Amino acid sequence: MSIAPDAPSPPGDAQDARPPARSFDQLIAGCGLPRLEARALLTLATGRPREWLIAHGDEAVDAAVADRFDDLAARRRAGEPIAYLTGYREFRDLRFEVSPAVLIPRPETEGLVDLIGELAPPAARVLDLGTGSGAIAVALAHARPDLRLVASDRSAAALAIARRNAAALLGPRAGGTIDWREGSWWAVAGAGERFQVIVSNPPYIAERDAHLTRGDLRFEPRQALAAGTDGLDDLRRIVAGAPAHLTEGGWLLLEHGWDQAGAVRALMDDAGFTDVRTVPDAQHHDRITLGMAHARAGDGGRLPDPGLE
Numbered sequence: 001m002s003i004a005p006d007a008p009s010p011p012g013d014a015q016d017a018r019p020p021a022r023s024f025d026q027l028i029a030g031c032g033l034p035r036l037e038a039r040a041l042l043t044l045a046t047g048r049p050r051e052w053l054i055a056h057g058d059e060a061v062d063a064a065v066a067d068r069f070d071d072l073a074a075r076r077r078a079g080e081p082i083a084y085l086t087g088y089r090e091f092r093d094l095r096f097e098v099s100p101a102v103l104i105p106r107p108e109t110e111g112l113v114d115l116i117g118e119l120a121p122p123a124a125r126v127l128d129l130g131t132g133s134g135a136i137a138v139a140l141a142h143a144r145p146d147l148r149l150v151a152s153d154r155s156a157a158a159l160a161i162a163r164r165n166a167a168a169l170l171g172p173r174a175g176g177t178i179d180w181r182e183g184s185w186w187a188v189a190g191a192g193e194r195f196q197v198i199v200s201n202p203p204y205i206a207e208r209d210a211h212l213t214r215g216d217l218r219f220e221p222r223q224a225l226a227a228g229t230d231g232l233d234d235l236r237r238i239v240a241g242a243p244a245h246l247t248e249g250g251w252l253l254l255e256h257g258w259d260q261a262g263a264v265r266a267l268m269d270d271a272g273f274t275d276v277r278t279v280p281d282a283q284h285h286d287r288i289t290l291g292m293a294h295a296r297a298g299d300g301g302r303l304p305d306p307g308l309e
């Protein structure tokens, strides 16, 4: 049957008014997202790898898959981080599971892992405070299987994800060698328990900082980000408690905001650390400060325990 172009549609055709099927390439081109992101979401919606999507770009997409993709793309356009939509983020070439229960690991934190790899003696005891997804602890265990790692977080949900990442990335047996502890900062360490290296990427954003209401940060856990009126509350607690849990000559390494290096160095100087210095990250921002712990004269070789949590 042929229909003249201006003829009215026959009854019953209205329900077939659904737009024609789009191809994979058309979905990517029309979604208003950068190509890389669109392809990651299409991988998620189809369950097909990137290479398959490229090879089949001009094929028509099943309506249910297109709907799934449209929904993901709308959430992304509304600002939801791509890592929470896909459920993972690469950190030091390892694929970490993430969810809104954990901070999305950042590339600048990779520098902490490199530094510890250089500083930690063989079989050193290393403590990762506020481990989140386990990014630092698991990447360290992967790079330096000799290290004896303890990793803590106040959040049980974060620790569950960190454990799963360790099992997936290190294997069930190796993953079990990290000692996971739930609790607030120094409450997880036994009295007199000492480490050769303590590392932390704690919350360090001021509570009223407008960045908390923008971009990815809006979707990340507040308790992973905000730390008091000047953003230094948790850094203060960690620096103050660290000397009681570091061996003589042990290292404390801290990630902090790009404008907090001076304040963190002052905290470490006041707490008796030496060799205090700030190291720029890959983007040349001053975001990692480290210092060496020493017994103070009059301590009888013991470092004081300020009893802080």
Ligand SMILES: C[S@@+](CC[C@H](N)C(=O)[O-])C[C@H]1O[C@@H](n2cnc3c(N)ncnc32)[C@H](O)[C@@H]1O
Pocket (backbone or CB within 6 Å): 102, 103, 104, 105, 106, 109, 129, 130, 131, 132, 133, 134, 135, 136, 152, 153, 154, 155, 158, 183, 184, 185, 201, 202, 203, 223, 224, 225, 234
């Ligand atoms: C900035 S995130 C860092 C996560 C991970 N280490 C990373 O680098 O991706 C800070 C982490 O500290 C944890 N945290 C916040 N307050 C804490 C506290 N009082 N004691 C222990 N962990 C805490 C949060 O739950 C969060 O996982």
